[in-house]
Amino acid sequence: MPELDDAALGRVRRRVETCWDRGALDTAVMALLKEAIDEAGEDWDRKAHRLRVLAGAAGRGLPGIWRRHNPDDPSALLLHAWSDLVQAGRQGAGIDLDATRETCRRAAELLPADPTPWTLYLAVLRLERRPSGELSAIWREIKSRDPWNREAHLQALGYLSPDECGSSSQVLDLLDSVRSAMPPNAPAAGLELTALVRSHQRAMTPGGVTALGAGEFWRRPDAVPVLDHAAHYWTSPGFLHHAQALADLNVLAYALIKAARPGDAAQALRATGGVATPWPWSADGEPLERFSHHFARAAASA
Template sequence: MPTAQEVLDACHRAADDHPADPTPWVVILGVLRRLRCSQREVFWAWNEVLRRDRWHRQAHLQMLGYLSPAECGSHMEMMDFIETAQARMPATAPINGLGLTAATRQYVRNLDMGGPSALMAKDQWRQPAGASALQRSLDWHRDPARPRHAATFADLNVLALALVAAQRTGEASDVFAARRGVVTPWPWNALGDPLMAYERESRRALR
């Protein structure tokens, strides 16, 4: 296994060879996040990505994790990041599910904590922040005029689980149908084996 420094060195060489490609900078961003580096270092890599691809999906997800209170940020920093992105993103941006992803990550963390946190986890979908993120994502996917992107099925998996968790089974059934059987490991692995969890929840919703 290469060390973090070896990965960073390789990425810098790739960035020099292909200056217009955001991919090396996205990997650098991910390594700096894993190392829990300072915000100065992380935002330096983030800005390099933005110079090449303003709406890079993976880079936004990396920053969402880094700025979360579970890692190196705070709830306020994470929400500011989401709100800024949502206010500026064009209709074609592949990050329309950013807010729901953050809410679902919190839901999964609460489940993992067990005890009262797990029992109360579903309540977050009735609170303003969770309900707003869920409704925004649902409205986005219901709009036939919205262009779809390559990761649409990944977003639909997150939306389906959130609707199930919120006990909105009628709306979940439409999302399950739109997914055409494509299952992503996350977030279903929060409920056990991803395929078994998906099949169980989709049967309940489609019943």
């Protein structure tokens, strides 16, 4: 369920998916979209989560129609921009990202306290592989509004990774810059573990000697304390309370399995309540099948 445990969002997502027929969009659905986005208020993590899910459900046509009907509605602008990013991320999608940047700027004018337009702007820079010098000013705008914004930190992690515009040393610089100050249960608390899992998956990709040594990865001195802390705290009821906490618990469960810690992995899997996310399980095959396999074993060991 892309909405994870956000039941209200799930109801809107299903309505959006079933109502869209040959470009027709009734006002009731537009009202539902607006309510779902605006209801998040200043919970910026939940707002980003809802925008991401609704952009994935709506495709490109629906947000464009909503925006044409409400050209100065900031929620319509944000959904339109996020929809552009979803479509641009798909191979061969022809999206005018200059127009998307203008949409982000307009939304930022209408929502001066909201980090979301700036986070989307960062995502545009990432897609375009823009020089890292352009990132700094946008990053300052985000951090001044929401220092531990989960979506922004993950976008920055992707941008700075050796797979995209950066390097392993730049990823380490990002982690060093936030490690000591970030609250342990902040929305971006999963940043370092996410970076480790991505690094582990890169090590596994080539095969051969590199992959054979990947089993030692989770015994490295930089990995052990991160995994120990997350395994100890994250599964406690209510410790993680941000909108995408279940996504971070999926990452934790995957890492614990790779680290050959079945007891801790079972506890993390049970904490997900059986809600799977595509990544990181997709690295090992069909994600729902992989998650279900491990979840069944965790349930049996309870």
